Amino acid sequence: MWRRIGGEGLTLAGLSLAAAGLFLLPLGRLFWTGLAEGGAPIGEALSSDQVRRALWHSLDSAGTSAFCALLLGTTLALVLGLTNIRAKGLFVFLLLLPMMIPPHVTAISWIQALGQSSPVLSLVGLAPPVGAAHPLYSRGGVILLLTIQHTPLVFLVVLAALRGLPREMSEAARIAGGRPFRLLTRIMLPLLAPTLVAGVALAFVSALGNFGIPALLGIPGRFITLPVLIWRRLAGFGPSVLTDVAVLAMGLALVAVLAVILQTWLQRKVRAGMTGPPQPALRIDLGRTRPLWEAGLAIFVAATLVMPLTSLVGTALVATYGIPLSLSTMTFDNFAEVLFRQSAPIRAFGNSTLIAGLAALTLAALSALVAYFAGRRGSTGRRLGGVVTALADVSYAIPGLVISVAFILIYIRPIPGTGISLYNTLTLIWLAYLTAYFSVALKPVSAAAGQLDPSLDDAARVSGAGFARRIARIHLPLLAPAAASGAILVFLTAYNEITVSALLWSRGNETIGTTIFNYEDGGYTTLAAAMSTITVMATVLLMALLDRLGRHLPPGVVPWRL
Template sequence: MAAAVGIIATFFFFVLPIVKLVLLSIQGEQGFSLNYYAELLQQERFWRTIKYTFVIVTGSTLLSVILGMTAAWLMAYTDLSHKKWLHLLMLLCFVLPSYVLTLSWSSFMSPQGWMAVLLQWFSPGTKPWSMYSVGGIIFVMGIHHFPLVYLFTVNVLRKIPRDLEWAASTGGAGRWKTFARITMPLALPGVTAGGLLVFLASLDNFGIPAFLGAPVNISVLSTLIYEEIIGFGPSAFGRGASLSVILGLIAVLGTLLQWLSVRKSKQAESLRPDEEPRYSLGKHRYWVNPVLWGGLMFITIIPLFSMISLSLKKSYGGKGISNLTLDNYRYILLDNPSTWKSILNSLMLSMTTLIVCLIIGTLFAYFRVRRPSKINRLAELAISVPYTLPGIVFALSMILVWMEPIPGWNPGIYGTTTILFIAYVCRFLILQIRAGVTAFAQVDASMEEAARISGAGAWRRWRKILLPLLLPGLLSGALLVFLTALTELTVSALLYSSGSQTIGVAIFGFEQAGNTLYSTALSSLIVILIFAGAGLLGLLQKFTFRKGVQS
């Protein structure tokens, strides 16, 4: 009975929305029709959007691969100092929401930004490069996603047996020849997996092209779908569904390729990572270290402080101490009830999503590891679909299924926090499941079996044995769910209405209305919330780890 309920729930929440989306895209007035696709293929705007999407996604992926591989090689192979802090600084690029990083760079490179001031000092008359361009979108996407390539590659590099490289060197191969013939071929599966993940993340990204591309009529597939749906034309949902199917198919193909790459990179998973440096930078260390630190500070910390400084100004172009004020923060926190409501909505949604995903994800992971079956594997595959698909595609599918989930019944939750909550749980549940599967795989089943033989009931086994050992890993997944839900924009942009807007939607609204001072102020508060939430869960994770060790 429980299995049947689980299968029905999995189909209803995770599969049915996608089925409805596909059916709408091939539905005409008299039944089956491909008219929506035919209309799209005849539109110049569609092909222009495809071109922009291809150029931006490809360009940002290449930039991420170059930056990620370089950083991974330096971290894995050389004797850089303070690697732990460099690692955290690299991750900061990805932890920050894409729209916060976008606002940071747009304020930094604005005509009144810090870069303009620096250029006036060193090269009077030179203007900063405009971020509102294809190049600007590629740059911000590239620096936002390069940690994904870095994380995949650095682990693979550390598992390459150094004996192979020593043998090549002994045979007369120089450093570059050894890298080209030994290191690169062995690291290629990890680099490819990271690059494909960046490709998918860039394809899914809505915030960066919406903030930097929309003002200058640069559309990608994700923003074009959004524009079609909010246009509310006679066939807006049909065209949006057709675009979503096209975008979804590209994403699914990319996911399959990424999965194959990950499988190849796991061939060396049994090898232990070699943390010892393989090359000494020698005298070059004195300039490589500052350049790497300076580069990371330049792409994250400095633009972030530029955005914060802009949020403290009375007017956008004003200079001097007399132009400093806290009025922007006072407005968004005290004078604008809808902004405060958006903060509360995001906190409430992220916390409830965390709790539900933690409970359901942990239970599912338990059965996935301890009682593996074909049904469990298929259920996991179905649950991963909402996260695999671009957020804008999943959001549209949620609209279609929840406007009338059962023929003749409209629950009336579209535009409420309820549909946002359902969407968040469906989209982010797989993150908790993956964390739970990893945690359970590290706990020997014999410990649980010994407790059962000793007479311990199910609850006691969980409370005394499993939870103390699992909590650190489970809380890592919970932290990821919390931060992702807290800063979510793509899904919320289509599902919200008045009274249910989130922080990301509020910032997007301020920016669309030209209220940059308010959007930067709210973005600055998001950064504080992110660090506070990460710090709180980090302390909780340390506490549970110590408790688990003591028990």
């Protein structure tokens, strides 16, 4: 009995406690606080013109940008997934790169690319005149950058779906003389309808909780969204600030959950039955127009990636923002400032590396255990694994700022009976990362675990191997590549984020995202550009590492490897 409790039983108990602590406790406390006093704070929030306007701005920007991202991402996926475009792997890598660049870095790079002191526009004489309002400080600017930020999400979802479609109907239509446009509208898009619904829902939820872009563009443009209003309210303190913030965060969470529920309902309505196993996608020959399509893709990459990043680097290489970049004005002093002289950015790089790395390793281990139990047949572990997976998916759909508020509500006071306070510590940010990114780590591990033969575990059990031995000698080695892939994805996401840590950081516990945001918000544009450039370089190197790892992983684990 004690041996069993010390093995599977103890592990199941530990996973149950982890699920309760990471998902049920913080979100439950959030809703309890929001519903305090008989729901009176909710009525006060709904009667506020500022709250209603911020909610509408959030729905407007998220909905419009999600629809635009759907059109753009689907088009890119169809072109790269169904045609004989050359250099597909490179194009997919470059198109997915904006998704890994932090939203606030995206905003800073575009502000500098289209501003009066733009290094790129100044070279060609197209910089806006002095005194002109910045074109991105508006509703349109927020929607444009949210579209660019989340187009890769839709692109990735649709591209993955194209790999899994059977080809029989498409081949039959082509043999019958169906042209590509008719093939697309009558066969491909109806089959992809559930995927398109998932893509637009993912883009909507991601845009709904985005903080960096609406904060840097919306505040000067007087286009305040709900996440920005939450940040402002919490920064303003006051006697009822926690209750007010909890109500706003609860509203944001409810919108996100309703979006996921609507997505599930729509997917069931538009689902089309398919027969036949997944096969390689079609390869439509573009003929003489192939160079034009490739040139169009290159122009799109240059406009959405190369131009803003070039402006970002150009701003980082001048002493003062606004000075034209030339050999005589170029300096590396800003990089030296953030890397060697100032303490805050150095701490931020160390803090982000530490907590993102710990979160990645912790989630890799937890994901392997959850995937193991979820794959068991007819057991308590299978039910627990399913519950944890569902809770992780729901938490991923909830904006990171809401998760931050939930953890503040729990840990703003010392832990009862211990006197230990986690508020304003890196530990609290680490716990919030575990909640926010559990689903990111779990997806590839669950996919890999689903391909394992259950007879391996049965044979080891019959041979007398205990739980720990089966996990260490059979399952972990087989799941290690997928767990490593999920861990790197978690690290890439957490290393640069600002949405979760925006409300949890404090002096001495800065992260990369909060430090860059504070530099830009405080007017230190060149330092923000230098630190952003270093962050982008680190992101590209980490993605290259994941790409190299992908050579030894099953197809589809690394999304841009075709």
